[in-house]
Amino acid sequence: MRHIIAVLLENESGALARVVGLFAQRGYNIDSLTVAATEDPTMSRLTLVTRGDDQVIEQITKQLHKLIEVVKLVDLSESAHIERELMMVKVKASGDQREEVKRCADIFRGQIIDVSPTTYTIQVVGTSDKLEAFIEAMSNTQILEVVRTGVSGISRGEKALAL
């Protein structure tokens, strides 16, 4: 099962290495990992997408908790949540293709954020599934480059991962 784990981490050097090292040492999967500062400069927030059966996920959350610099964490997949990922795709687009690419981007609520005579760069935001569907939809187009931020997640409603 795919799980999205959000972690509040002390903003100290080496803290991120500890998290990544843990996954490598214990052979856990990382599908994606994002990290950035929060409104509180002493903490950063990390979103991890991982896979495993219940036992593995339980171990992952417990082992993460054990790291001294992990302040708090939540498995977002356990309750209602929102996940978003941002992707930029650069495609070959000339002649007739340009219209088609644009239509496709519109369907996915993508934005063309850079244009050259032969290329379009499209930004798409959504769940990982949606981004994959977009790539799928572009299969007739020559994709030059794909870059994804990895998933960020947040709980729905009043629930918050905060101190």
Add this chain to the structure above:
Amino acid sequence: MSQQNQPEMLSGGAMLVRALHDEGVEYVYGYPGGAVLHIYDALFQQNDVKHVLVRHEQAATHMADAYARASGKAGVVLVTSGPGATNAVTGIATAYMDSIPMVVICGQVMSHLIGDDAFQETDMLGISRPIVKHNMSVRNPADIPAMVKKAFYIAQSGRPGPVVLDIPKDMTMPNQKFPYSYPKDIKLRSYNPNAKGHPGQIKKALQTLLAAKRPVLYSGGGVILGRASEELTELAKRLNLPVTNTLMGLGAYPASDKQFIGMLGMHGSYEANQAMHHADVIFAVGARFDDRVTNATKKFCPNATIIHIDIDPASISKTINAHVPIVGLVKPVLQEMLSQLDKQDSKSQAQLDQTALNQWWTQIQQWREVHGGRYEQRSDLLKPQAVIEAVHRHTKGEAYVTSDVGQHQMFAAQYYKFDKPNRWINSGGLGTMGFGLPAAMGVKLHYPDAEVVCVTGEGSIQMNIQELSTCKQYGLGVKIINLNNGYLGMVKQWQDMNYDSRYSSSYMDSLPDFVKLAEAYGHIGIRVTTPEELEPALERAFALKDRLVFLDIHIDPKEHVYPMQVPGGAMNDMFLSKTERT
């Protein structure tokens, strides 16, 4: 502000040493080098914190580790950057695997050189990350007292473990002084181990135990580390539980008591492994269901309800699912169980299923008679088991026994019947050859009046033999029992059992004359080659109170350790001798 209230101004190096003193540290074990010279100079200028100069940094870590195992307080190591730090790695990993509190101070190159491949630079934070509870680097000398406090707090609280403190040389400059004060307390928002255990879970555990028909109490190193052997013993007695200890947990329950059924696991007793396999309730206390205990997890104890107390939630349901998990320090949890038992005492006694328990004990008694720790008796050859039994007699079972890794370790665990906790000191998790001698030294230094015995093998002892020199310098009168079988015996045993006795590199040619070697280092060596020589040799060795005596005891080179679990089997699939299998 008056003169007196003004904090003292100290250099980083001096603050470090003062902080250690304020933390109650008496000894630091280490080895000097470029990056720690300022610290060594600060040590030189005071007398509160004493430094023990080892001959190899690995030995410093094992000394600190063994001190911690015996005393419960973190041991402290001081090494230089680069090779000094990397030499300490095995000892850090050893402590980590057995959850031993330790603070390792590593020198580092000057801050501005970090990352430049400077002379004696290694990324010790990176190297040690997977084998420490935590590690930190000093960025500002003024932070040193608080960081020392934090290091000790983390090392000693919750599930203990080693903490590495990396200190760049420029953090300890003698001419840069800072106001010194040592924090009384520390609180970390990201770390506060839950000590007490959930009362509801504790109640459920007690009910499960009271209803058990075939219970086993399985306790591990957590009870030793958590100083809870008194509570454990009381609870076991009140509930009439059979008790088995892990290799790390020996001594938590008195081995001479009739409720003790021996060690469990790979080289556990027949009765302990059988009882575990057939149990309906397993009460695991400060133990972690490691693979040397469970054998194949799929076949593990098929009928048991499992109660598991551990301070580390990650240890619970990691390999074996716990039905009644309790996260907490073993001591307060056991105390809570005892007090709940007190409250409902008259009722609860009635609740114990005495008939079932009696049947269970009858069954266990029958299992006891099957193997019962028997071994071949020979008049022409010294048997290692007999040597350990003799050492037990000569030390009245009161000695601190350290060991290395191999057959001798298992014989010591099986045949030295530990009645007290913190007396059996061995590398269980990592299985580090070379641990035994420095460990004995660490204990002897702190308990000079206690008998400290190192049970070792001719292979293991050579991994830190240089420490005989340290023993001379500090007058450490440990007794070394070298069970010399001329082989890397445990390797040979596996080769006998699984590789048609093809002894690939398990035989050591050209062993040194250990007696002369001991003498060369200024100690006493005694060789024992026949059974008749054993008693007088032990007599003489233990009479030499303050001297290190190296007993080189030539034992049966063919002996194997039994029982031994059959790999891939259940708890109770065992070889009982070279010819018998369950």
